[in-house]
Amino acid sequence: MRSSPPAGRHWDGSPRHTARPRRWLRVAADSPSRLLRSAQCDRCRHCGNPIEWCYLTDGSPVPLHPAELPCAVVPADERWHLSSGIAHPADDGSAWCRITHQSLCPARTAPPDPTPQLRALRRRLALRTRRLKDAGALPPPPAEPAPPTVPCRPARPVVRLLYVRYLAPCPVEDLRCVAQTRTRHRCTRALLAPDAPPGTWALLPAAPATGQLPLPDTLMAVYDLTGLPYGEQLRWRAQRCPVHAAAPAAADTACAQWEPFDPLLHHQHIHPRLPTTARHHRARP
Structure with a gap:
C-alpha cells in the first residue's frame, strides 16, 4: 500500500515550489504623492553627477543631491526634507537635511559664501565631472535654442x-x-x-x-x-x-x-x- 505524499510535496517527496502571487503596484487614495516611486535616480545633463528627482506639492520636479547632509553644514535657506514622498524647502527639525543639486553642480556658478564642507563636496563633484569628460562618458551639454522670431x-x-x-x-x-x-x-x-x-x-x-x-x-x-x-x-x-x-x-x-x-x-x-x-x-x- 502506497501512502500519499504530504501536502506541498511531489509524489517522490521533493518539495513543491509554488509561484508566488503577483502583486500589482497601486497608489493609495490617501497618499499625498500620486507617484508610484519617488526619488527617481538620474544624472545631471550638465555635470554627469547622480541626482534624485523629487516632487513638490504642486507636482513640479526638483533635483536633489542623493545623500543627506548634516544641517550644521547647510545654510538654513537651502535645507530640504522629504515627507511622504513630497519635497519641502524647509527644515524638519532633525539633524540631517537634503540640498538641491543646483547648489552643488560644478557646471553652475557657485553660491556666495559656501561652507567649507559644501566647498569640499562641490570640489569632489567637479573632479568626477572631469573624469567623465576625460573618459568621453559625458556628452556635451545641449545647445540652447535660438530665441523665436515673432x-x-x-x-x-x-x-x-x-x-x-x-x-x-x-x-x-x-x-x-x-x-x-x-x-x-x-x-x-x-x-x-x-x-x-x-x-x-x-x-x-x-x-x-x-x-x-x-x-x-x-x-x-x-x-x-x-x-x-x-x-x-x-x-x-x-x-x-x-x-x-x-x-x-x-x-x-x-x-x-x-x-x-x-x-x-x-x-x-x-x-x-x-x-x-x-x-x-x-x-x-
Missing part, C-alpha cells in the same frame, strides 16, 4: 480704406469673411487672399476727428488700402472674401466688425513703428 504686429491695427480710418477687431491676417456658406456656416476664408492685392503699411499722422483739438505731431502705423482698386476697397469694407464678393446674393452671418477710429478714444492702439520687422523674444529660463 512678427511684430498690432493686435488691433488701424486700417485706412475709402480714405476713412477704421480699427480692426484682430490682426489683418486673421480677418475672416462674414458671408454664409451653403452649409449655413460662416465662411472660413480670409480677407487677405493670396491671389488678391494686399495693402501697405505706412506711417501717417494721427489726425483727430473733425471738431476735436489737434494732437501733437505723432506718426502712427496704418494699414493703407487706398491704393487698391475701388472694388477691392468695397470688398474689404463689406468684409467679404473674393469668392463671396463675386456672389452678392449670399447672406451674411455677422456684421462687419470695423469700428471708426478715434485717436482720443483708441490712443492705446496707436503704434509709432511699422510692424514689418521682427522682434526677438528672449526665452525664459
Whole structure:
C-alpha cells in the first residue's frame, strides 16, 4: 500500500515550489504623492553627477543631491526634507537635511559664501565631472535654442480704406469673411487672399476727428488700402472674401466688425513703428 505524499510535496517527496502571487503596484487614495516611486535616480545633463528627482506639492520636479547632509553644514535657506514622498524647502527639525543639486553642480556658478564642507563636496563633484569628460562618458551639454522670431504686429491695427480710418477687431491676417456658406456656416476664408492685392503699411499722422483739438505731431502705423482698386476697397469694407464678393446674393452671418477710429478714444492702439520687422523674444529660463 502506497501512502500519499504530504501536502506541498511531489509524489517522490521533493518539495513543491509554488509561484508566488503577483502583486500589482497601486497608489493609495490617501497618499499625498500620486507617484508610484519617488526619488527617481538620474544624472545631471550638465555635470554627469547622480541626482534624485523629487516632487513638490504642486507636482513640479526638483533635483536633489542623493545623500543627506548634516544641517550644521547647510545654510538654513537651502535645507530640504522629504515627507511622504513630497519635497519641502524647509527644515524638519532633525539633524540631517537634503540640498538641491543646483547648489552643488560644478557646471553652475557657485553660491556666495559656501561652507567649507559644501566647498569640499562641490570640489569632489567637479573632479568626477572631469573624469567623465576625460573618459568621453559625458556628452556635451545641449545647445540652447535660438530665441523665436515673432512678427511684430498690432493686435488691433488701424486700417485706412475709402480714405476713412477704421480699427480692426484682430490682426489683418486673421480677418475672416462674414458671408454664409451653403452649409449655413460662416465662411472660413480670409480677407487677405493670396491671389488678391494686399495693402501697405505706412506711417501717417494721427489726425483727430473733425471738431476735436489737434494732437501733437505723432506718426502712427496704418494699414493703407487706398491704393487698391475701388472694388477691392468695397470688398474689404463689406468684409467679404473674393469668392463671396463675386456672389452678392449670399447672406451674411455677422456684421462687419470695423469700428471708426478715434485717436482720443483708441490712443492705446496707436503704434509709432511699422510692424514689418521682427522682434526677438528672449526665452525664459
